[in-house]
Amino acid sequence: MPTLKDVAKKANVSISTVSYVINGSKLISKGTREKVLQAARDLGYHPNGNAKNLKKNKSEIIGLFLSGFKGPFFNEMLEGIQNEVEKNGYEMVVCASADMHRLLKERYVGGAIILNYHIDNDLLHVLASEKYPFVVLDREIDNPHIEQILLPNKQGIEQSVDHLIQRGHRRIGFIAGGQQSFDGEKRLEGFQESMEQRGLVVSPKDIIRADFTEVSGLLTMKEYLKQEADYPTAFISANDEMAMGAIKAVQQKGMQVPNDIAFVGFDNIEIAKYFQPALSTVQVNQKEWGAVAAKMLFDKINKTDFNKQTSIPIEFIERESS
């Protein structure tokens, strides 16, 4: 790989001159500029990003750290982030490793958006600094260099509860996901609080736990239907995948959705509307979610302070399953 040095030799100028040309300084005369650019082109020169970053002590790449690549859930959020990133002349990389997090630790990126429960708060506290800010999407953390964006989980569940109550449901169950998910637990809390506020009791055995996957929803619900004699007339699920799995379990038992049991999901993933029956759910505006996260991150990076918005629009969507 040709370096500045090679280009310099070929163009018969100093390394600094080449550097200035490459970076578009206008101190350089037109003649030299041309000469250098030509040499660079001839050699197929491209700057070495690692050297650049090392010297400048910054990286114009921002990292998005996810727990995994499963599911169509994040595609829209990615778009929201990508747009902002491009506006700022940065690049975005998406990374989903479970253990090493080398990219984060070794500071290849200039900042990060984190939606990855494998990365713990301690690590974030150690790494975050004025020059290395983060935005976290799935947790609460108290650090001056880390911004958090919380989803309106409770409002979403509240709307679902109200919808079901209005439909005449009084005994409502809840399908929770794994406890490591911050958002998931907020949804569960939101459910319990909403029910209580509306004077409805929720029996502990109507709260069942799966792990956010469709298959876990199916299996857990199957188990539940086996044990219990009487069921709630409706379930709210902490996400759409589990709701879909649970619905299949109910149908396999020969019961009707929504007639025998109604279901409401959360997230409004893409297949939700194609599912049979089409799934009622709470839509989170994911593109906006991503955009807000990115804007906040750039505020930290650039030490500006324009974007204080932290609420993400949600909307209850009524379909056939409830």
Next chain:
Amino acid sequence: MPTLKDVAKKANVSISTVSYVINGSKLISKGTREKVLQAARDLGYHPNGNAKNLKKNKSEIIGLFLSGFKGPFFNEMLEGIQNEVEKNGYEMVVCASADMHRLLKERYVGGAIILNYHIDNDLLHVLASEKYPFVVLDREIDNPHIEQILLPNKQGIEQSVDHLIQRGHRRIGFIAGGQQSFDGEKRLEGFQESMEQRGLVVSPKDIIRADFTEVSGLLTMKEYLKQEADYPTAFISANDEMAMGAIKAVQQKGMQVPNDIAFVGFDNIEIAKYFQPALSTVQVNQKEWGAVAAKMLFDKINKTDFNKQTSIPIEFIERESS
């Protein structure tokens, strides 16, 4: 951010000693090792990846460059790659920029898998080298440092054609995508060749062009149905999204799928089986696709030569739409 120097000072040893400790050299005595590690921990030291890469002239990150993040299409492929990458102790980053490709040019990664039509062959030829190998998934390119993996597009289409013929169809149309897609064009060619080989004529006007999105499929088919008086009894689409769009157009016109017109897609995206009617399609084993790509890349990086497999399993899946 603390550096080796800071740790060295704190532990009262030289920088080299710290470096050796951090990298687990066994030349260092137990006592010093402990002392150094303690100091590193106290300071919250993490190595600087840019400095490391610069010095070692290599990066243990591999990059996956996509044209965009749209669609659930790649999730499985990502998994296939990620698995291999982890086996090799590397990290993977996914990147989908349309213009700069800085990550690729500036060599943040130690190798790349490319499925991005925004990146042109010229750039790849300039960048690729013994130390910087690529695997391309969506094109043919002749370069000793670039490996290519071609999808069995033609076989897939052939199976679709045979299926439709067996079902009694004789006049079959084709919905092509944008011409920039290598795989898309191969599918079109495969269609034309298969039809010809089987002695069936395909009229140019039964080949319509959209751009791979669902909405383009819908609009183009709508237009087609307006102009023509008589239609093929079946269409093969270069991907599932366009097939779904086209089916909607047909249904909106009051016709039945598959009775009036049958459809076969390609890719077997996740929603294909939930669609109404469930979509017949050609499944590409994407996880394997990703795994093979990653294996080949590591072969190049490690200069081993074990994985010569380049064929990706496909399978025709018959559902309700045909």
Next chain:
DNA sequence: ATAGTTAATTCAAACGTTTCAATAAACTTT
């Protein structure tokens, strides 16, 4: 002609690592 100014170019140090070569310290041999 000389000093003063501006424009163009170069020098050299630094960023945080790695690693070869050199040194120092601690043991073995004789």
Next chain:
DNA sequence: AAAGTTTATTGAAACGTTTGAATTAACTAT
């Protein structure tokens, strides 16, 4: 106790950039 060997530690250069300061060249104004 001298020479040799092993073990542990350090010195210093290098990777490819950037950038403030220094230098040189080319003009302007006196």
